[in-house]
Amino acid sequence: MINLELPKHLQDLQTLLRQFSNDGLRPLSRKYDDLEPKELPEELGPLSELLAAGRKQRSANNSAADNTDAESPAVRNGTNLGTVVGAAELCWGDPALFLAMPAIGLGNAAVEAVATPEQKQQWGELYAAMAITEPGCGSDSAAIRTTATLDGDEWVINGEKIFVTDGYRCKQVVVWASLDTELGKAAIKSFLVPKGTPGMTVTRVEHKLGMRASDTAQIVFDNCRVPRANLLGDPEIAKTAEARKKAFGGVMQTFDNTRPAVAAQGIGTARAALDITEALLRERGVELAYNREYAQLSALENDLYDLETEYEGARLLVLKAAWMADNRLPNSKNASMCKAKAGRMVNTVTLKCVEICGQLGYSKTELLEKLARDSKIIDIYEGTQQIQQLIVARQVLGKSSSELK
Amino acid sequence: MINLELPKHLQDLQTLLRQFSNDGLRPLSRKYDDLEPKELPEELGPLSELLAAGRKQRSANNSAADNTDAESPAVRNGTNLGTVVGAAELCWGDPALFLAMPAIGLGNAAVEAVATPEQKQQWGELYAAMAITEPGCGSDSAAIRTTATLDGDEWVINGEKIFVTDGYRCKQVVVWASLDTELGKAAIKSFLVPKGTPGMTVTRVEHKLGMRASDTAQIVFDNCRVPRANLLGDPEIAKTAEARKKAFGGVMQTFDNTRPAVAAQGIGTARAALDITEALLRERGVELAYNREYAQLSALENDLYDLETEYEGARLLVLKAAWMADNRLPNSKNASMCKAKAGRMVNTVTLKCVEICGQLGYSKTELLEKLARDSKIIDIYEGTQQIQQLIVARQVLGKSSSELK
């Protein structure tokens, strides 16, 4: 039955996280944006544990409400929907602090998916960064030049990675490297490298436009050796063209699943900017009533309604993509659609809110200018606007990547 | 010295044509949009003659003011600037009737440029349509499949042309045909075919969204024979790759010169829509004063200022491209820039004016809905938005057509 409201257990989650964001994150926003610390903001450790504890308790109390595990129910509102709802609420608090929270990233997910219990035990507390991008490759993951060569029972890794979120603060790095650069995508594998492994050096921590509470590192691998078992997943290189495509497709699918979650960062960040703007304007007598005709509106109202429209459209696209994943419907197209739309939406919304609020919007007195800085990367990382459009285009038009480049 | 106002002789021309448009064209607008006649609207013949007479007299009186022919003046405001100013004013009157005026099109220009006095005498009164597009080729002129084969002293033409403006009403057709379809662009030549030549048949006159006072024809050439001398320009096929490129470049340059003129249609059409809209709103107390801050504006005012901004930006780009041509500055980039901008601007402006004016905008009571229909083709013909962007991109980025497709 068509219903686009969130179920009670997710509304409860929103309420809880909204409070957490408001009381826990917002008070730290300006401080860590100014500091741009290399180290993890000290409050984030305890806050993350609080979140994790809450998650554990909720899943104990509410397993009936979160019906993912129920026996083939007609429709599921499960982990994926919960993830996007949660990410949005925490980014409403602060997108940079959300990004900086330990162990929420792709790296952990990649390890959790394939590591054996013994490995996890051996590797210790998991706080893994994901190292993919290289100076010569942006969205073109297949162009990776970092290599891994088997020498006895160890992989020897050489190469340079940039834009590694958590790269400085993490305890492990999951690094993408090629077993044979001649063989293209199929030869790309991921390896877990614990911090402190000789040959792995963090050579720089970036200074950034936004997301400054989070660390973004450059990491060099110089004959860095890890045990053979640290290759995550299947060590074989696919032999046939078909198998190669499939192997890389598997790697890329990790992104399909995370794109709605990244898009959700845009949802929460945009909502924060709209809420601040609307509150400031309410003090000046501007109230959105959602009932007047265009010709009766002020420019401010009209523009805010436009932003609300873009916001709500993006939000529902994100919920749909997550809902499809929960219900095992193929969602690659929708995942990219929602990332593309949310990425451009959050940039438009936050920049326009700064403009609408004039001097105050541009000033550091309010968080609007910060949100407009944080927002920009959401349209870039985990696949730029342009890459998402390519993915959607190929699916809508039924094209291969050689036909539509 | 930087000055972006028009010189007196062009302002006088504007005043004159504005009156002509208002008194001569506007009263016919609705009539011929409704009728969608195959034949030339009867009033257009006399009106065109009136225009031509005025042009002749002005050039006699004002040759000092139009300084194109003056001996190397520092700066020229000549034919090109005059053409875009004139086209804009007449389209302010009615873009469809402007397009329908006999002998203003590309065909005449092409003949005037190369025909000998004897040929002109022989061909009689010139009212030539230009036949380029074919069912299988849109903006890709190089893909032309119509052929011309020399048989004794005659060219034998075979093929099918579509979207020929004036194709039904004209007295001659200038048709693009290939001497050898294997040789690509370099083998494309243009031929003058007088109406009534056996083998040339108008097979259809299109029914259109807008520009309905103008005729758009489909013409079939079935062993259509014309004298050898009816090939316009150089009959040789360039031998080297370099020479071929140059030969086709010459053909394409015709478009460089006409693009600002087509863009000017967008300027006049948009101005008409804005003037009607602003007059209607003035009656309701909305007046554009160009002095209030954003936060003090109504949605209507704010949107109108946006449209005025788009309009004025496009208008100045058109004037610049024409001014460059008058002053012999290479303007291919600017010609495409102004066509691209004016094409999307006029579509945006006219459609928005319809929306702004609500019931009245959508109704046939006003001309706004007609302008929104007429406008769409301006972003398509003589090179679509996308083709113009390609041309600009190749110049800005220094790319060949094989690098940037």
Place this chain on the structure above:
Amino acid sequence: MSAALFDLTPTEDQQMTQDMVRRFVADVMAPQARAADEAAALPAGFLDQVFELGFSFMPVPEDLGGAGEGRRPVSNVLLMENLAAGDLSMAVAALAPLSVINCLLDYGNRAQQERVFRVLNGSAFVPAALALHEPGVITDPRAPATTATKAGDGYVLQGTKSMVAFGPDARFILVTALLDDGVAAFLLDTDNETEGLSFQPEQYMGLRSLPLFQMTLDKVLLPATARLDEGFCIDGLLQRGRIAAAALATGTCQAVLDYVVPYVNERVAFGEPISNRQAVAFMVVDMATELEAMQLLNWRAAAQLEQGADCARAAYLAQRHASKYGMKIGTDGVQLFGGHGFIREHPLEMWYRNLRAVPLLGGLVLA
């Protein structure tokens, strides 16, 4: 409670109805749309075929001669999407009587319902229409220029309405008017109240096959029973109109997308299908993306309305999105076809004209 889950699956009933409507659209509507637009008239027999489908019968209570399915905004939205994918003008014509029925179900009293439902669900299609629009450049349905004045037991209506479907052929017309600083609604029965009532045909950029009229009310006297009960709420009515407008836009845009995709894949320029170019492909991506967003925004509004929740914001945003992106999809459709989009051989130019009507459709149809 399973009903409270986020869900995008139509019910089985809805799916069955959709299948039926889609067959009707493919067999009856789409093939006739172009010719009807050219002729500026509905295809002969179309309204009777619509009547056979029984839309107007479904929501009416059983004791008033209907199927008793009740008010179902979500089902209405699915119906409207599907019909508009066939043709917007024909869809509005088909839905106008249902809109009067929906309005009476929400705001009419028992006597009004009985009177109207009996006639509209008789033995053939009987035209009925809303009269919410007024002519002019700045109008406000929340403060109409048309006035109602109490006169004895009844009311005198004075003013001019615009875009009234079917005009003099409409048996019932629902008119809004300003009464004592508030907006009231009146049910006008053209069999009885003809004194002072006149109609003039109107012509528009699009919606050409839909007969639209200006209606002049010159001291038209209505009985007290014509007024909709005090439960009437203009904001509620406008919300239902916004949802209807967005649904109609969604259907029309779906038709554009479905028509455009095969064309850009087949059309060759510069040696390749034009869809191999990013500028073309990304235009199609934007179409597909905003079409999904348009539908989701509106489904949310309709579901809220159906659940009795406040749908003001969702309906407002849905219609704004549909107005903006509906027109964008309309003009991009023509653009992708180039010169072929500009000629009336293809339906693109018709969709372009019709999609400019989206901001006005809420005055003609209610979800």
Place this chain on the structure above:
Amino acid sequence: MSAALFDLTPTEDQQMTQDMVRRFVADVMAPQARAADEAAALPAGFLDQVFELGFSFMPVPEDLGGAGEGRRPVSNVLLMENLAAGDLSMAVAALAPLSVINCLLDYGNRAQQERVFRVLNGSAFVPAALALHEPGVITDPRAPATTATKAGDGYVLQGTKSMVAFGPDARFILVTALLDDGVAAFLLDTDNETEGLSFQPEQYMGLRSLPLFQMTLDKVLLPATARLDEGFCIDGLLQRGRIAAAALATGTCQAVLDYVVPYVNERVAFGEPISNRQAVAFMVVDMATELEAMQLLNWRAAAQLEQGADCARAAYLAQRHASKYGMKIGTDGVQLFGGHGFIREHPLEMWYRNLRAVPLLGGLVLA
């Protein structure tokens, strides 16, 4: 009359000045811009180097110690474009005193001009600034919250201003205030009128190397001679600000375009330069197109102002265009660089932050 021709050619003088300024920009400004932004301070010695160039000296009449070139809005616009191409924050700092001079040339009396020009064209750079902005979310320079009240021979000013360049270091500050329902302007000399005057440093998203302050006027008493003559016109002042803002945006956008073109041609992804993709190439085309339009719109306004014509519409449209497309170019610049645009190694992110200031720049600089 040759002057009446449409012409886009700078005069020879203007061309010579442009060449000089461009060298200064390339040698002095651009190389220091990034570090200044990080340090949130102007580079040491920069203002003195600006003083050497003599901008503030040029328009001042000879008998007041200047070069006597007079008010030249077009030349000012070219200067502003060029300086902003080097760095926006440094450009605004360099131009703030000239803006006070321009204002006094238009609206000051002889005594005011003498007093100020002598100081500003002394032996070193002396800061001076405009105080038009007020803090808050909805403000209106045509109806400032700061008030002026007549008190004896003079005026008492009460209120708060924002974005005052140099703050306490500014020797002269031009303040607007509401006086008897009209906006009046006052020349505040911080050497004399310090009672009730206080400053608080402000921080913004961009313009970081420019020192900006909130200025509180708590019953600040000004002599009658501080008021600009009755010729003062707030709309005229705002027009001059709009033209300045558009010129500064144009220069900054030019810097973005110049930086982006080689990058997209060199950066390889999926086996080719990214500029071989239409989505990238067309983004650059839009940048180039709107940059040209921005410049032309503003040149028209400046030329009208210089010719004494009404430039209200042209200036208004120029600033609207610059605000909208300036930000678009700013964000597209970052987008084209992807992750590299987001880090402070490249100047893209600084331009992104600075270009969001365009709607506010008219309160800081006058053409």
